[in-house]
Amino acid sequence: MAVIGSAVHVTKSKLFIDRQTDGLTTDNIVKIEGIDLYFFVSKQEYVNEQNRKDTDVYDQQRRLKLFDRGPLFEVSFSPLYKNVLPVKNFSIWTFRSSQRVTNVDCSQLFEQNPKEIEKVHKMNVSESASVCLKSKDCENFITRGGYIMHPLSEEEADFSIAFSILVYKSPEQFEILLRAIYRPQNVYCVHVDNKTTGNDFKEFQCIIRCFPNVFLATDRKDVKWGKIGVLTAELSCMKDLLSFKKWKYFINLTGQEFPLRTNYELVQILKIYNGSNDGEGTVKRANKDRWEKASKPPHGIRPVKGSVHVTLNRKFVEYVIDSRVAKDFLQWVNKTDTPDETYFASLIHNPQLGIPGSFKGELETDFGVRKPFLSRFKNWHDAPNALPCHGKYVRSICIFGIEDLPLLARRPEFFANKFHFDYQRQALLCMNELIYNRTRDEYAQRLDFDTQYYKSLKHVKNIV
Incomplete structure (x- = not known):
């Protein structure tokens, strides 16, 4: 089972996909080299915001569309995040308990994998203890x-x-x-x-x-x-x-x-x-x-x-x-x-x-x-x-x-x-x-x- 939040790998200022995903082609891969990229609706299109000189309102509209719809093969499944190299050691005691959902691969659901979606739709939910x-x-x-x-x-x-x-x-x-x-x-x-x-x-x-x-x-x-x-x-x-x-x-x-x-x-x-x-x-x-x-x-x-x-x-x-x-x-x-x-x-x-x-x-x-x-x-x-x-x-x-x-x-x-x-x-x-x-x-x-x-x-x- 994949761990949510491990979808990308960062080296220096480059961000790229480091694993195979159903339906993902080289056309879907976005590389970032020191510029801000914004995604529009469900397409993996982007613009260089450094060169855009539109009005504040238009820019705000574009920024909001970043969050609208569709899967994004990104770290933690959102463009609000980027992976960085750890800068400190930490005790794992705080996160001993696993929060993974039993019999469900959540990472596949976040990526809209049709097989996982179909599997979950067919699952029966049992009653929990008091x-x-x-x-x-x-x-x-x-x-x-x-x-x-x-x-x-x-x-x-x-x-x-x-x-x-x-x-x-x-x-x-x-x-x-x-x-x-x-x-x-x-x-x-x-x-x-x-x-x-x-x-x-x-x-x-x-x-x-x-x-x-x-x-x-x-x-x-x-x-x-x-x-x-x-x-x-x-x-x-x-x-x-x-x-x-x-x-x-x-x-x-x-x-x-x-x-x-x-x-x-x-x-x-x-x-x-x-x-x-x-x-x-x-x-x-x-x-x-x-x-x-x-x-x-x-x-x-x-x-x-x-x-x-x-x-x-x-x-x-x-x-x-x-x-x-x-x-x-x-x-x-x-x-x-x-x-x-x-x-x-x-x-x-x-x-x-x-x-x-x-x-x-x-x-x-x-x-x-x-x-x-x-x-x-x-x-x-x-x-x-x-x-x-x-x-x-x-x-x-x-x-x-x-x-x-x-x-x-x-x-x-x-x-x-x-x-x-x-x-x-x-x-x-x-x-x-x-x-x-x-x-x-x-x-x-x-x-x-x-x-x-x-x-x-x-x-x-x-x-x-």
Whole structure:
């Protein structure tokens, strides 16, 4: 079985393929000699960016197409990475546990090998043992799961991230997510839907009790799509998380999501963000009828449509919890439809409020060009920039399957939404293998993460 992340070999400044792959010809091989190359859609075409003199917007469009679709026979299956020669020896103790998926060659799925795809489609999925049974001995559970229980770098140790995770079912899927994002320097608030009871709730408790920096939200809400409970559940965790003093950024998740970035990469990106917030925002595509039954918004706030999924600096979170303006606006959105898609988006994109990290530039995220939204990759069926979904659609959003893996590996966002554990779970498990291997190789300093794309983002520069 091939190990994910070993597809290329680097000598000096040349990058080339060092193994045979089905369908790969000399026409598909790209050599890099000190220039930046960008791939377009599914073709292995490239341009010399040093000679391109087009506008900023056009360049940004081209950069985004780098991540759109199709397999790339590249290190770690993404052009965001390059292999480097290791510069240090390291203890392997941290990565003793193998994350390889049983009876599946994930590297072949990332390369869209038809035989492996067909094999996986025919596989039956067996039921797993109770999470409470597996976590009865916490020390053994942590060791066998391959949890990372020490900071992997000084830089990560000094940059704590706070997470909220909203869950209502599938404790086993939640455990896979937690394993991928867990670090001892971070802090995690888990909000279990108030409707979740019995064995499912007990299983969530069994996982959480094994970690000192993972806890249940003190105020559980009844969460229903389109209702205020989605938002108040987030606020419940935000309030709890503020009792922890060291974290610098907040990221909200659900149990059906999975990281596209390692913790090291998140830290690199958030340091580049330097206080800027990441959230979706549009006025042109807003469903303004959602706001019609409410009165005029308080404090001169212009309503903006966006996503509930955000990446926020600590001062922004403090403002949301403590500010009279934020509390008044919460009361206003409670009178509207789908308030969670208005609240954070509006606070981020009303710079006159003076909230730290708010965006003061052109906010439209229609095609991810003017202001890309990176907290989450969602493939909506009716979005202007929709991509092919090789899984299935549920309420217009793509539930990722195994044939979506090449696309997921190449996306620049932080997390992907969404996965269902009872549908082609190998997609989730192979993403876990990929993130684990990227983490290992970055720790060994044999994999380099290119942050240039994130440095170019307009919302990093145009903030309050």
